[in-house]
Amino acid sequence: MRRFARTLATAALAAAVVAGTAGWASADTQTAVTGPPPGTASWLAAAVPGQPLPDPARASPREVARFFAGLDEERARDLVRSHPLVVGSLDGAPLPLRYEANRLAVLATGEARFASLAAPGRQILAFDPRGRGQVAEVFGDLERAAHVAVIVPGADNDAAGHDRKRAPHTGPAGMARSLRSAAGDATAVIAWTGYTTPVGVGLDAADGRLARAGAARLARFTQGLDAVGAPDPVLLCHSYGSVVCGLAARHTDATDIVAFGSPGMQAATVSDLHTRARVWAARGPSDWISNVPNVEFAGLGHGADPTSAAFGARRIPAADVAGHTGYLTPGTQSLKAFASIAAGGTR
Template sequence: MRRFARTLVTAALAAAVVAGTAGWASAGTQTAVTGPVPGTAAWRADSVSGRPLPDPARATPYEIARFFAGLEEAQALGLVRSHPLVVGNLDGAPLPLRYEANRLAVLAESTAGRARFASLAAPGRQILAFDPRGRGTVAEVFGDLGQAAHVSVIVPGSDNDAAGHDRERAAYTGPAGMARALRSATGDKTAVIAWTGYTTPVGVGLDTAQGRLAEAGAVRLTRFTEGLDAVGAPDPVLFCHSYGSVVCGLAARHTDATDIVAFGSPGMRADTVAGLHTSARVWAARGPSDWISDVPNVEFAGLGHGADPTSPAFGARRIPAADVAGHTGYFTPGTRSLRVFAAIATGEVR
């Protein structure tokens, strides 16, 4: 009987957890991108005026920030030119250096024949992180992160990667589209980061029902937010969509986020807000036609992500979403959800 129950749960989750795939079939199990980027060995072997460079795998973002603070401009720019992929992903390094480093890293990938990332090097784009391994990960900044009084981070769900985080699709649904919509809704009062910074699930399959990729993503999100703190950015608001809310749930206790907003969520790997062990305010939204409501809110034998964040028992602050269409309509201009999102992003609601 127990084996039969497990089979039923597995079948239900595999069928229902689609996480924005628009009906795609599973592309197979994804391998999470972890560890330092390619080129790290050459970085470790290098030095500046006899000083060793901080180890990307061991140095904290605060140590990296102190290291760059002690460099002359020419020395810092020399490291950007010599090690663009490493500098571009060093949480704690100065923002302008990371933008330039990632521009060079993307150009290098394109020159090497991997043109799928070429659009990321377009003029005016502010790429804060870029990793070409696997399907690729990326973080893009909209607004002036160095001067903003408020910062938000969009953490997307399945079927997102560096090549497609800003691809043509329905407006306001992809990571970059959500970021633009949120910034516009605040009257451009915030900086918003589209953080496609982890290996997301693809299609319908066990990856969407398991927490393995979310666990790896939570480690990367935690370090990313530490990097924001290390360069003096305000504590962020995390907007976590679908499978991205699983990532945020696992990272919650380790980030300094002021607010965590879960929308279209299959669960956050906690039974209640208290189970997230965070001082952040936790919000939740679910539209009436969002198919995520068909996903069983269970956690059994490693499958499923637990309680519905919009349920009264979970204890999150509920965001009105009655006018949201589907699974990806939360940032559509004119919706109540976007208006509340903007108020949260700018600290206008308490």
């Protein structure tokens, strides 16, 4: 009887994922982009007098930071010009060097879909043109910020659509701008589309394969922030991004993890996340994610509802949130709470 019930739950999950997201694009199976950045082979074949270059696949962010600390400015900038894709993706490298390297890397692709990322004033902290593209962008002064928040988005996000025109205050860049405005100048916000997200709704969105690959990248990214002296971050994780955060939680030094519009975090309770971070959760009354059963069976589903009492997260008010992407709309209770958490409040 129990096996039959689980089979029904799995069938319900698949049906609800499709029915609850009517109007979304059909799902396409994605291949996760992982491993060191393009250009790594030529980087490793190069040399700086007296020392080898750090291996992007093996060197820790702290080792990368120590390497660059030992370079003079001229040699560091030579590496930026010669190997922009590598330097721009090296967690632990100095922030100004990464911004400049990624500007050059975007320009070098010659692709119109990425061109806006090289516009003056943009602070691109990571860029990878492989696949649909991955990107991380900083809003605010990360070098001097008292607080740091990282937006981890869900499905249908990539480097090309990172800042595309859509409903205001949605999408990675839109959410980050809205949060930065609400949290104030002492808080830097990073829009981190640093993993291969699901496209549409299908098996990629219903299982954890892409989330597991993304969790490893998110953990290393936060270690890179620590290596350059940035404050421990707050992770704000939307939709499938909350699955990524759930899997990465034990490997980050986040002070807070906020799951909103979440299908689950691959955990039954907060204690299953094995994190010292405070864990928060929000779900709006008209968010279609509530139609997705919170089950985990045969590789499908992401576990308990983070807003349930049994899960044990701190609840964030979201009664005035519209739909699945309205959590950072100015004036909402959820944005006010997110901003307070990002700025180190609500202790």
